[in-house]
Amino acid sequence: MSLLGTSSSDAWPLRAGRRPFVVLLALILTVGTLVSDAVAAAGPTGSGAASTPDRARYDVALRSDADGGHWTGRQRVSFRNASDRPLREVYLRLWGNGEDGCGTPGGPGAPGVSSPVVVSGVRGGTADPLTVNCTALRIALPKPLAHGKRASVAFDVSITVPDRNARFGREGAVRFLGNALPVLAVHDERGWHLDPYVAVGESFYALTGDFRVRLDHPSGLKVPATGRTWTRPGGPGRTVTLSVAERVRDFAWAAGPFRTATQTSHGGVRVRAYWAPGTSAAGVRLSREEAVAAIDRFGREFGRYPYGEVDLVMTSGFGGGMEYPGLVLLGTTEEGGAVVHELAHQWWYGIVGNDEYASPWLDESFAQYANFRFYGLETDDCWSDVYWPDDGTELTASMGYWSQHRGEYHLVYTAGPCALFDLERTLGPGAMARLLKGYARDHWFGVSTTEDFKRAAQSMTDGDLGPFWESHHIG
Structure with a gap:
């Protein structure tokens, strides 16, 4: 990440010919505003607590509105327990809620109070209320998952792009969907990594996984995305962008009337x-x-x-x-x-x-x-x-x-x-x-x-x- 806008041409050492270390x-x-530290949640620790869950597979199907500012659909995540200890729960990180937290009246998804990223209808486990300022969702598994075994959870997801120029935000007719998809948190010898969101810099920590993503959108929008992408016709006036990404830590996309x-x-x-x-x-x-x-x-x-x-x-x-x-x-x-x-x-x-x-x-x-x-x-x-x-x-x-x-x-x-x-x-x-x-x-x-x-x-x-x-x- 680079912090400063490009309007300050001598303030950020990213190109040849600029003084390399001048910082304003x-x-x-x-x-932006950074938030305070937080400790990892309690969980099984010790030599058997390898980083887990791993080998995640994300299957995602989303459909956008007319301008790419709102996406709804479903997501399924399968995973393996890499630890020697039974895995009794997983956490999803909803980093897209980092700036807005648990929402404000009339905010994204109005009416009422809601956050930009909403997960509902969880299958494959029992969801707790959101924590860590609505960026962490605990899902208790139906039974302990043994070492080397796989399980999955699925859920409905609604994503509303906030009205700000940011990595998860918008600029003119362009929509940026960075950190919009829920991803698995990491558990290791420290416990669950449930650190707070920071607006300057990053809090993100994920193991690599595979993504298969289907994005249904108006044909007037181009949709660059993580992974190898291709398009096919959708319904009337619509296009489906498909992406496959292997061994990546996150999945991001954008939507807009781009030239390419x-x-x-x-x-x-x-x-x-x-x-x-x-x-x-x-x-x-x-x-x-x-x-x-x-x-x-x-x-x-x-x-x-x-x-x-x-x-x-x-x-x-x-x-x-x-x-x-x-x-x-x-x-x-x-x-x-x-x-x-x-x-x-x-x-x-x-x-x-x-x-x-x-x-x-x-x-x-x-x-x-x-x-x-x-x-x-x-x-x-x-x-x-x-x-x-x-x-x-x-x-x-x-x-x-x-x-x-x-x-x-x-x-x-x-x-x-x-x-x-x-x-x-x-x-x-x-x-x-x-x-x-x-x-x-x-x-x-x-x-x-x-x-x-x-x-x-x-x-x-x-x-x-x-x-x-x-x-x-x-x-």
Whole structure:
């Protein structure tokens, strides 16, 4: 994710030619409101509590209204218990309710009080009332699910796109449906991960799963989506967009009167561009060129992009950028947008996963490091532009900390890349390249932690990296 809107051309270090680490703290402070930390819910813990449920399969069928702002249908989720302990419940995360919580009178789905994402008619378990500000739904299973066994739950879902320009929101005739679909929460040795939603940054944490999605919509709307997509005729005046996505952590889509163009990279990745009326033609052209180059370069550096297709959704007014598996949302001016940073996220969080609430540096700092390397920016003096307000602040802090210290959150985008460039100078460029490619390979479709990365880096040198981690606030 990039935080700042593209209207502040010198404020965000995403393109060549800009000062790489100038950050306008006041803008970060006004982007959104973060909420306080929360502990994971209680649940079975111990050595048998592997990350579960896993191998999820999501089957989704939705139908939209005339402008793509309201979608209704059904969703089925099957899953396996990977833990040695019986699984007695699952949680769905309704991240689309994060901004609005449990709703306001006259809000999405009016009349009455409701949230943008409503789940009803649960089958395959017994649903409790929503918790965590209406972003978590506990479903008790009919009987304990043994290790290695599968079960499923199904439910009706209603999605109303909020009236705000955001990753789950709208801009003009365009609808953005990021984090709109309910997804399974993760349980591990800490219990259930039920962290609160944050408006700046991300709280999202999911294991990979497979999605089969059917989106029925008016033929006047184009619908870019996660996965490999194709269309077929629907009812009168309607089109069905079908998508299959394998080993992804989320599913997002958009809807609008987009213009489109497709180009295949030298490495065989299909880059599909969708842009709204009024988007800068020069910016669209530049973003497409950079996307084609970046998807291949990162494939060489971190491992071949596994999904075959990536969609760029571009508008003139979207604030910054936001990444989803196989799809990125981009505010685009004549100077382009944050396309390289967001495509780097296809590896750092998308393929090599992490708990974005607990360890935001593992995706944002790594994506920004890749972004700077792509543009060949000079980083020898990058620390001169980093404002570190408190020596006690850890780069590896969670969103629970950043939510209380919003003026310091820029560090994951500034100090984080600086630390990785210092590590590159410590290990040597060749060793750093081998470290990142090997680390990505070893965590492909898995989950990264700070301790995992520190161990991998230590294995690349005979010297003790302990002082390095301490001096760079990497706990």
